[in-house]
Amino acid sequence: xxxxxxxxKLNYTYQxxxxxxxxxxxxxxxxxxxxxxxxxVGHTGSGKSTLLQHLNGLLKPTSGEISINGYTIxxxxxxxxxxxxxxxxxxxxxxxxxxxxxxxVLKDIAFAPKNFGKSxxxxxxIAREKAKLVALPEEVLEKSPFELSGGQMRxxxxxxxxxxxxxxxxxxxxxxxxDPEGRHQMMEMFNRLHKDENLTIILVTxxxxxxxxxxxxxxxxxxxxxxADSTPKELFSDPEWLKNHHLNLPQTTDFAYKLFDKxxxxxxxxxxxxxxxxxxxxxxxxxxxxx
Ligand SMILES: Nc1ncnc2c1ncn2[C@@H]1O[C@H](COP(=O)(O)OP(=O)(O)OP(=O)(O)O)[C@@H](O)[C@H]1O
Ligand SMILES: [Mg+2]
Numbered sequence: 001x002x003x004x005x006x007x008x009k010l011n012y013t014y015q016x017x018x019x020x021x022x023x024x025x026x027x028x029x030x031x032x033x034x035x036x037x038x039x040x041v042g043h044t045g046s047g048k049s050t051l052l053q054h055l056n057g058l059l060k061p062t063s064g065e066i067s068i069n070g071y072t073i074x075x076x077x078x079x080x081x082x083x084x085x086x087x088x089x090x091x092x093x094x095x096x097x098x099x100x101x102x103x104x105v106l107k108d109i110a111f112a113p114k115n116f117g118k119s120x121x122x123x124x125x126i127a128r129e130k131a132k133l134v135a136l137p138e139e140v141l142e143k144s145p146f147e148l149s150g151g152q153m154r155x156x157x158x159x160x161x162x163x164x165x166x167x168x169x170x171x172x173x174x175x176x177x178x179d180p181e182g183r184h185q186m187m188e189m190f191n192r193l194h195k196d197e198n199l200t201i202i203l204v205t206x207x208x209x210x211x212x213x214x215x216x217x218x219x220x221x222x223x224x225x226x227x228a229d230s231t232p233k234e235l236f237s238d239p240e241w242l243k244n245h246h247l248n249l250p251q252t253t254d255f256a257y258k259l260f261d262k263x264x265x266x267x268x269x270x271x272x273x274x275x276x277x278x279x280x281x282x283x284x285x286x287x288x289x290x291x
Contacts, residue, residue, distance in 0.1 A: 003034035003167070005055065005202075009064035012050055012224075016062070024050040026224040027064070032217065034069075034167075037194050037201045039211040039232070042221035043246065048172075048204045051221065055170050055202065056089040057082040069167065087116070090166030092174050096157035100145040105136065108145050109159045116164070123163075130159040133197070134189060151182040155189075162193070168200045169193065175207075187214065212236065212250035212272035220247070237270050252277045 012025040024047045032038050040048050053059040054066050057073050065074040071085045102108035109127035114120065131141060134155040140148060145156050154174075161169070171190065175183040191214050194201045205211065211218055211232050218235050220228035222245060228235055236242070236253045249257070256271050263284065271277040 003069050005032040005066070005068050005168070005200075006030070007051075007054070007064065007066040010051075010054065010061050010066055011063045012047075012054070012059060013062045014050075024224050025054075028221075028224070028226055030219055030226060030229060032200070032202065035198060035200055036217045037191075037215050038203070038217040038219065039215035040202065040204045040219045040221065041206070041208070041211060041247070045223075046221040047224040048221055050224075052091075052170055052172055052202070052204060055168070056086050056091055058091075087164050088166055089168045089170060090161040090164060092158055092161055092169065092171045094173050094176050095154075096161070096174075097145075097150065097153035100153060100157055100160075103144060104142050105131070105145050105148070105156050106141040108156055109163050112160060112164045126163050126165075127159070130162045131156075133162060133193065134159045135185075151178055151186070154178070154186070158189075166199070168202065171201065171203045173204055173206070175205075190214070208236075208248045208250045209252075212252060220245070232272055233270070236272060256280065 007028050007030045010025055010028040011023070014020065014022045014024055028051060040051065042048055050059065054061060054073065055068060057077065057079070060073055060075050060077055062075060065072055067073070068085060069088055071082070073082070100108050102111060106124060106127050109130055110123040113123040113126045118126065128141070136152065136155050136159065140152060145153055148156065169190070174190070175186050178186060187210055190201060190203070193199045194214075203210070203215065215232055218228070218230060218232050219226060220235070227245065236249055239249060239257060242249060248254075250272060252274055253270055253272060256277055259281070260266070265284070269280070271280050
């Protein structure tokens with residue numbers, strides 16, 4: 001079985017034949033490797049969420065096709081063929097906590113495994129494991145999810161998705177509405193899931209800092225088209241191109257460019273993460289000290 005995601009000439013048009021007809025994806029061809037941490041970026045309305053919704057068949061291509069872990073979806077695919085795929089691709093929408101409904105946190109997380117045929121005990125065991133994975137403290141498990149803070153409610157919702165044991169985690173702006181500390185913790189949590197649980201991560205974000213910090217693959221959409229498909233390093237090495245497409249640099253890279261400019265240094269190795277930047281600065285200082 002091919003464990004990757006491949007879109008071939010994927011087109012999607014909303015509300016065909018109505019005055020609201022809108023071509024949201026145009027000939028999108030991408031390849032997302034198993035085990036990658038892929039960021040999808042682009043302006044509002046560029047088609048990011050539309051693309052994501054093809055990853056578990058919520059939307060089906062108007063033309064072209066997409067294969068996910070060996071399942072191929074085109075405009076003839078029936079929903080009943082997608083049951084297994086939907087277990088493999090865990091979907092975290094914006095504000096997933098809106099879907100919580102059970103009496104207790106534990107029951108909420110255990111809902112999916114129970115629904116998929118696990119016994120009460122087994123489902124509860126899985127729920128406890130997943131609660132741990134998302135760093136929910138033991139004492140909240142018997143509480144109502146509605147007594148928790150926004151960040152904790154979101155963790156409950158994410159644990160509920162992990163309880164289906166997906167192989168791919170799809171995140172559509174998962175930190176929207178959280179404060180900076182909550183955002184940081186949530187991003188660190190996804191990174192842990194990626195590293196320790198071998199989850200393939202597909203993240204839609206407007207935060208270039210997060211792309212620089214976590215992703216190993218980045219896809220840029222503009223008006224429904226893929227205009228870049230590379231690594232963060234490559235993408236952020238071309239500030240001119242980014243400017244032309246009204247995209248920001250990560251803070252670290254932006255600072256590095258300004259510093260290198262002032263010092264009239266070449267920009268061949270541009271740092272993305274704060275540690276890399278620190279090393280570059282130390283190199284510059286060291287070079288000067290040795291002179
Ligand atoms: N139901 C719909 N009917 C018609 N057009 C739609 C519909 N849903 C989305 N669109 C249009 O399709 C385009 C892509 O929308 P999409 O939600 O995928 O963008 P996005 O990149 O996720 O944007 P954002 O960053 O704001 O979330 C937009 O121009 C949007 O207005
Ligand atoms: Mg969106």
